[in-house]
Structures are given as structure tokens and as C-alpha cells.
Amino acid sequence: MRAEKQNTATRRRQIALAAMGIIARQGLKELNLSAVAREVGLVPSALYRHFKGKEEILQATLTLIRELILENLRIVTRESPSPLEQLRLLMRRHLTMIQEFQAIPRIVFSDEISVPEAGGKKAVYKIIRGLLGQVSLLVARGQQMGQVKPDLDPDTVSVIYLGFIQPPAILWYLSQGNFNIDRHMKKAWPVFEEAVKL
Amino acid sequence: MRAEKQNTATRRRQIALAAMGIIARQGLKELNLSAVAREVGLVPSALYRHFKGKEEILQATLTLIRELILENLRIVTRESPSPLEQLRLLMRRHLTMIQEFQAIPRIVFSDEISVPEAGGKKAVYKIIRGLLGQVSLLVARGQQMGQVKPDLDPDTVSVIYLGFIQPPAILWYLSQGNFNIDRHMKKAWPVFEEAVKL
DNA sequence: TATTATAGTGAATAGTGATTCACAATTCAC
């Protein structure tokens, strides 16, 4: 039977989400257009009505990820006025996001998106740089407010901060959910605070 | 012309190394048996004399990586008697290793090796767990020697330690060598020491 | 309502790449 007609905007979103789901569940290698189309309830050739090709679909998932990250940033700055607290909240949000979208680490570290021209590896780098930049700003603000040691370099701290998020996420995903992120963070976060708090 | 006959042991090593080289230079997607065979100076079908198939070649690269990591551990315990110093040396070794074998992050995060049965994801997890276990031991030893804060949980510290290594490595590789690891580490390492040193 | 742009379909194409196999050369054991 024939799929109900939908406008390109919603289809694009559906397709990108379907791709992320498949990557999360089966991995990038198993990501083929048939599977994506099936998940959306379309026929492979229909995807070409909405995307130029597979490559562009991958790009779309990247865009989705960037939006999720930016969304997280916006939310935490609204939830608390304290930079340090914002960082803690952001950490929590990131970890739940990665647990929900297991596709993220796979996409970030894949080389399938590494087309030199349009971006690929560079695009991923830009996203992470953007996140690091925002964290830097939070750290600097923390210094202005007397919460954070003034002798620390905000950029360095931002990378260290990333280091408190990444390994737990990766261990969790490699262990297929066995690594206990919450328990780890309960012990690890105080170490971070201790290291940066004035 | 015909390639000189070599025994399987050396061929296996050559093939695994060739695979790693290609992954480092072109990525996992570009890793096909023709390319591997060409690099070794063989014909694709010849690879089947030494490996059961592509999957097994990937596994072999994993084994190679594990050996490199264990080698690093052995060396640093020989180079210094101080656990904290050993950790610093190990960090340096790891970063240079990753710079030399860019294939490592790609292999570790790929899903091509994720065969539920023989290991795959589990195999990678085991390697990292092994590394973390060793680091834990170093931390515990540091506590016994009065170098490290006794209230810290060694396992937690080992994950934090990993967090000081991973992000720089990843940023370096995503930025195609632009991110300055040494400069970052010069600032970041004191933060780690400060956090764990008694 | 008639026309047109938009979205969906199924079949065909075409390239790629892993794997198999019968055969040839080389090395090893005896």
C-alpha cells in the first residue's frame, strides 16, 4: 500500500531520526537506505525526494545532534544562574542525551561522514569546538563571579570538562549499559568541583 | 609477477599492519581487501590463506592494539618507581601512540567489529577495562605510598585519568593535527595532579 | 473543478567488494 503523502520538512526529520535509530541499534555498517526507508514506511527511492543521497542523510543526523546540544545549553542557562551549577546540569543532560541517542558516539567517530569538501570530520570538529567554546564562557563567568579559581585557563578547563563526560559515556555504550554512569558521576563530579572551585 | 612466499605468521602481522595503516589514512569505510592486499603486495584472494575473512583481519588489528597498550604499561613501570610519575609517563606514551596509529580511535569506536558472538564491542570493552584496571592498581599503590589522597576511589580515578587522555586525542584527530596536545597537557596535567596528589 | 507541483512506487541499472575455487609455484619433510 502507498504511504501517506507528507511534506518534505517532516519527512526529512523522520528520515534523519530513523537513521539515528538504526545507527544506535545496529551500527553504521548496517545503515542502508532500505532499512531507513522501511523504518519511515517508505520505499528506498522515495528518500531521494527529500535528500540528495545517503551522504546528505548522514549530514542531517549531524545537524540534529548539533541542535540537541545547543538545546541543552539553552536549557541549563535558564535553569540556574550559577555557572558551576550550570556545568553540573549540562553534564547530566549530556549523559542522558547520549544514553538516549547511542548513535551520537558512533556518528562522531565514524569516518563515513569524512568528506573533505562539505565538512564531515570538520563538521564534527566544529560542533565539539562550539560546545567547548560555550563551556569556556561558563568557566570564565564562574571566574568573574568568584566561583572558579582565577589562575585556570578556561579553554583548558573546558577540555577537562569534556573528559569527565566522554569516558563514562563511552564505557556505558561499550558495556551495553552495564557501566553505572550515575554511581561513577556521584564520585567523579566532586573531584572536578574540587579541582576548579575557588 | 608473483609475490615471494612467506609464512603465515609474518603475513598475518603484515596484513594487520596494512589494515591499520589504511584505516589511519583513509578510514574504515575505505578498508577493502583489495587495498589491504595491494599494500602487502598480494592479491585479494591470497588473504584467505592467512585469515578466515575480513572480520578476522579487524580482530587482528584489535589484538595489535592491545599489545601496544600492554607494552606501554610494561615500559613505564620500568622507567620510574613513583606511581604518579608512571601515570604521567603513561599518558605521554598513550598520546604519542594514538598520534602514530590514528587508526586506534576509529577502530575502537567502529561498529564493524561489533559481532555479538566472538567479541567485537565486548573485545574493545575488555581492552579498555584492562587498561583501567592497571591504572587503578597504580593509583592504589600511590595511596599506599602516601602520594595520592586516600579518600579517592581508585576505579573512579582511573576513569578520570582516561578523561584526561581521550578528549585531547580525539580533538587532535578531528582537527587533523591542529589541536596542540602538548600545550594542552602542560596546563591540564597539573590540574590532575593537584586533584589527586596528597 | 482543472491544473500543476509534490510525494510515492517499482523496476532496472550498475558498481563494489567479499568470498570461492581450480590451478600453479614454492617450500618442507623425509
Place this chain on the structure above:
DNA sequence: GTGAATTGTGAATCACTATTCACTATAATA
């Protein structure tokens, strides 16, 4: 040196998958 085991070769196969295209149904618009 002779036969067996090992390693290398090239052609053939086989599956998979991205992409194209002519055609059809549906929604939008005038």
C-alpha cells in the same frame, strides 16, 4: 630428489546497495 603441505594467482560468483527513471497518486492552488 620426491611427494605433500603451504602459499600465491586469476577468474568467476554472489550478494548487496545506492541511484535513476518513467509512471502514478495525492495535495495545493488558481
